[in-house]
Amino acid sequence: MSPDRICAVLQASSSAVAMSSIFISFLLNYESSEDKDSKSKKSAVQPISNPRRKSTIRLVAIIATSLCYIFDLAHYLSQSRHGKLNSDEIVTPALLALAWFLTCFGKRYFVGRLLILSLPSFLLDLPVVVLKTISFGAAAQRIPLTVDSVRLTLEALLFLTSLPCFRASAQPIKLDTEETRPFLSEETEDEDGQLSGPTPPSYGSTTSERRKDDNSVSSGSDSDSDDEDDEEPDSRSTQLRKNGTWGEYISSFKIVLPYLIPRNDYKVQAALLVCIVGLIAARILNFLIPRYLALVTDKLIAGEAPYYEMTIVFILQFLHGTSGAEMLVDLAKIPVEQFSYRGVTNAAFNHVMSQGLDFHSDRDSAEVMKAIEQGEALNNILERAALDISPTLLDMAAALVILYTKFGSTAMLCMIFTFYCFIVLEVITFTWNVKNRRTLTKTRREEARIQHQAVQGWQTVSAFNMFNYERFRFGAAVNNHLAADLRWGATDVIISGMIQALVPTTFFILSLIVIREIAHGRATPGEFVFLIQYWDYLIWPIKWLAHEYRSLMSNLVDAERLLDLLNTEPTVVDKPDAIELDNVTGHVKFDNVGFSYDTKRSVLHDVNIEATPGQTIAFVGATGAGKSSLAKLLLRYYDITSGSIKIDGHDVRDVTQGSLRDTIGVVPQDPLLFNASIMENIRYARLSATDEEVHAACRAASIHDKILTFTRGYRTPVGENGVKLSGGEVQRVAIARAFLKSPPILILDEATSAVDTETEALIQGALRDLSVRRTVFVVAHRLSTIVAADQILVMHEGTVVERGTHRELLEKRGRYHGLWQKQFEGLSEAHQSRETHT
Numbered sequence: 145m146s147p148d149r150i151c152a153v154l155q156a157s158s159s160a161v162a163m164s165s166i167f168i169s170f171l172l173n174y175e176s177s178e179d180k181d182s183k184s185k186k187s188a189v190q191p192i193s194n195p196r197r198k199s200t201i202r203l204v205a206i207i208a209t210s211l212c213y214i215f216d217l218a219h220y221l222s223q224s225r226h227g228k229l230n231s232d233e234i235v236t237p238a239l240l241a242l243a244w245f246l247t248c249f250g251k252r253y254f255v256g257r258l259l260i261l262s263l264p265s266f267l268l269d270l271p272v273v274v275l276k277t278i279s280f281g282a283a284a285q286r287i288p289l290t291v292d293s294v295r296l297t298l299e300a301l302l303f304l305t306s307l308p309c310f311r312a313s314a315q316p317i318k319l320d321t322e323e324t325r326p327f328l329s330e331e332t333e334d335e336d337g338q339l340s341g342p343t344p345p346s347y348g349s350t351t352s353e354r355r356k357d358d359n360s361v362s363s364g365s366d367s368d369s370d371d372e373d374d375e376e377p378d379s380r381s382t383q384l385r386k387n388g389t390w391g392e393y394i395s396s397f398k399i400v401l402p403y404l405i406p407r408n409d410y411k412v413q414a415a416l417l418v419c420i421v422g423l424i425a426a427r428i429l430n431f432l433i434p435r436y437l438a439l440v441t442d443k444l445i446a447g448e449a450p451y452y453e454m455t456i457v458f459i460l461q462f463l464h465g466t467s468g469a470e471m472l473v474d475l476a477k478i479p480v481e482q483f484s485y486r487g488v489t490n491a492a493f494n495h496v497m498s499q500g501l502d503f504h505s506d507r508d509s510a511e512v513m514k515a516i517e518q519g520e521a522l523n524n525i526l527e528r529a530a531l532d533i534s535p536t537l538l539d540m541a542a543a544l545v546i547l548y549t550k551f552g553s554t555a556m557l558c559m560i561f562t563f564y565c566f567i568v569l570e571v572i573t574f575t576w577n578v579k580n581r582r583t584l585t586k587t588r589r590e591e592a593r594i595q596h597q598a599v600q601g602w603q604t605v606s607a608f609n610m611f612n613y614e615r616f617r618f619g620a621a622v623n624n625h626l627a628a629d630l631r632w633g634a635t636d637v638i639i640s641g642m643i644q645a646l647v648p649t650t651f652f653i654l655s656l657i658v659i660r661e662i663a664h665g666r667a668t669p670g671e672f673v674f675l676i677q678y679w680d681y682l683i684w685p686i687k688w689l690a691h692e693y694r695s696l697m698s699n700l701v702d703a704e705r706l707l708d709l710l711n712t713e714p715t716v717v718d719k720p721d722a723i724e725l726d727n728v729t730g731h732v733k734f735d736n737v738g739f740s741y742d743t744k745r746s747v748l749h750d751v752n753i754e755a756t757p758g759q760t761i762a763f764v765g766a767t768g769a770g771k772s773s774l775a776k777l778l779l780r781y782y783d784i785t786s787g788s789i790k791i792d793g794h795d796v797r798d799v800t801q802g803s804l805r806d807t808i809g810v811v812p813q814d815p816l817l818f819n820a821s822i823m824e825n826i827r828y829a830r831l832s833a834t835d836e837e838v839h840a841a842c843r844a845a846s847i848h849d850k851i852l853t854f855t856r857g858y859r860t861p862v863g864e865n866g867v868k869l870s871g872g873e874v875q876r877v878a879i880a881r882a883f884l885k886s887p888p889i890l891i892l893d894e895a896t897s898a899v900d901t902e903t904e905a906l907i908q909g910a911l912r913d914l915s916v917r918r919t920v921f922v923v924a925h926r927l928s929t930i931v932a933a934d935q936i937l938v939m940h941e942g943t944v945v946e947r948g949t950h951r952e953l954l955e956k957r958g959r960y961h962g963l964w965q966k967q968f969e970g971l972s973e974a975h976q977s978r979e980t981h982t
């Protein structure tokens with residue numbers, strides 16, 4: 145290869161690399177105008193870049209480098225004024241000059257951009273200058289060589305001075321401190337995310353009231369805020385999107401990578417391999433088919449009959465389509481897709497289930513479920529990245545090499561330029577539509593929420609005859625969803641139409657280049673046929689990548705909530721060295737316990753309780769005094785804010801949550817039954833229990849005989865939340881569960897509040913039997929149920945104000961005595977008034 149040719153190759157590579165550097169830097173650091181606006185509004189967000197790094201000296205050096213390339217161009221034009229112009233000699237320096245000039249713009253990661261441009265430029269330029277010096281030592285080349293040397297020095301200096309700055313600037317992005325705000329929080333903050341169409345009203349308000357109150361309602365005051373006029377707070381990923389760059393935004397999704405990459409699944413790895421082989425085969429065929437068609441054309445022009453070539457074209461086409469390589473790839477893709485679905489869906493479900501009570505009480509279950517569903521958007525990431533985008537990039541690279549070898553560097557650089565224009569336009573125009581996409585995702589969730597609330601609360605809707613109201617609410621939510629869909633869809637179609645206009649332009653320019661090559665005798669007419677035939681394969685990766693970019697980004701926007709979900713750490717976690725709690729005797733000690741749900745209002749303070757094994761401790765007191773909260777703390781649904789809770793001397797924070805909850809049985813105020821048979825519901829307490837053990841537990845809870853009277857006995861379905869059972873039956877099923885679990889510690893939170901006096905007497909007898917061997921905590925309003933307790937603790941405003949046995953407390957004549965008197969008097973007054981009426 146002649147030195148001229150080597151220089152030409154190096155310069156073409158240099159301009160391709162320079163354009164790529166500018167493009168990658170743009171892609172990673174692009175901020176939309178929306179982002180800039182939001183950043184200027186939020187002064188709390190720290191700018192990441194330091195504009196001072198963009199010093200005047202650097203700018204001058206960059207412009208000088210750009211001018212050096214312009215000089216190259218001018219020099220060539222002046223030399224070739226009377227001869228034939230070589231387009232390669234014009235395009236290469238022109239593009240390099242443009243790439244350097246573009247470096248001056250943009251604030252963020254200025255030094256980073258400078259680095260990735262100056263290093264390759266220097267490395268590719270150095271051999272060019274050396275070769276030129278060796279080959280053209282004549283005095284006539286002195287000036288251009290001097291300019292080249294100056295440019296080389298500038299590139300080296302810019303690289304060396306940028307490197308230390310870049311290292312210093314490698315700092316993590318600062319997020320709004322409210323990053324930790326709860327997932328799917330209902331608090332609102334006013335931004336202009338207006339939705340057209342009627343706003344679905346919330347419970348207890350009308351549409352007009354809602355609009356009227358919009359300005360006056362303080363944020364977060366309405367827990368049922370399905371107000372579409374208010375923008376919901378940014379999720380962590382949305383915040384990152386707004387405060388960071390596209391690069392940072394995309395890299396925030398790396399948390400899902402373990403669920404998408406089949407590290408230990410050999411079957412999926414094999415399927416991936418088959419896909420890759422199939423894709424490579426398809427790429428080779430992409431090239432061979434037009435190649436043979438070009439041969440057919442050339443032979444026809446030469447007056448020969450190309451039967452052999454045509455047969456090869458037929459075979460290649462057969463192997464190429466859905467009957468060959470594509471079918472293979474499509475088949476192998478199925479296990480790959482299933483792998484990512486399994487990974488993401490299981491991870492999201494497990495993550496939600498491992499969250500604490502605070503997470504679940506703060507969020508709407510329908511919205512959480514919708515967020516998990518949106519994991520589907522992530523399922524295709526691996527498929528898209530590994531099986532679609534990477535091969536398409538290979539296609540691009542192959543197409544560029546072919547263009548270069550067949551039609552020279554101008555054709556190749558023209559294609560690279562078009563490709564980058566496509567993607568840059570995609571990135572810019574997608575941000576115009578990203579807000580619409582978020583609104584669309586939000587309106588979908590909203591629709592699911594309203595639907596879920598209405599269906600789940602059917603009894604309430606029916607009791608208040610609110611069918612029309614619910615119909616209106618749901619209808620409005622559907623309209624909002626469709627309106628958002630229309631806005632997103634229409635903008636998407638218009639944007640994509642605008643971008644597609646680049647396709648005929650590129651074809652026109654490439655055709656001119658090829659025609660010129662043919663006219664100068666450097667190519668045959670067959671090459672033009674090759675271009676026409678190959679054009680689809682050439683433009684397809686560009687069109688497709690641009691489309692994939694949009695659809696990938698839409699998927700990522702859809703999956704933002706899921707990402708936030710996966711990023712939400714549980715508030716109650718096992719210590720790494722947590723021990724298993726076993727052989728528990730039931731010694732429980734609350735030592736100076738203090739607690740608050742929201743760090744603002746103290747719910748419990750200075751609570752001291754000691755229960756020895758086998759004791760029954762009763763909590764009484766006014767509603768809201770903190771009785772149920774004590775039970776939740778013993779179960780470690782929340783962590784206490786001060787003091788300690790110990791079981792058999794082990795702090796509940798030092799043992800695993802699993803073993804702790806195995807030790808404690810609960811009969812809650814409102815037991816939750818699953819929509820399954822009675823047998824399944826009771827056996828949930830101990831899955832290994834036999835039918836006989838379940839029956840025994842039900843006998844102990846005085847519900848066995850009742851269950852036998854049901855049409856299907858123990859196989860009777862209880863309906864959602866046990867709606868097919870009476871309140872008393874539900875409570876007894878819950879008591880039967882506790883009997884079946886037979887834990888050393890039992891919590892009875894108003895366990896017999898919904899049963900009649902006769903059943904209560906039966907259950908109380910059973911509970912007494914149960915209490916002999918275990919420590920029992922009873923929360924009760926009906927004082928008659930706890931008179932036999934070993935200790936009665938009277939709670940008032942979050943602390944224990946009296947303690948003792950029933951007799952001791954009555955003798956004290958304090959708060960307990962007052963409560964007892966009130967209940968006793970209440971009962972006798974009710975009795976008297978009934979007698980007067982009869």
Ligand SMILES: Nc1ncnc2c1ncn2[C@@H]1O[C@H](COP(=O)(O)OP(=O)(O)OP(=O)(O)O)[C@@H](O)[C@H]1O
Nearest residue numbers: 505741742747765766767768769770771772773774
């Ligand atoms: N998840 C929660 N988040 C915030 N505050 C809560 C939460 N649960 C309960 N509270 C508040 O804590 C206080 C104590 O509630 P708790 O349920 O312990 O009272 P209680 O004595 O059991 O009442 P009742 O006898 O009516 O069941 C109440 O003021 C309640 O509003």
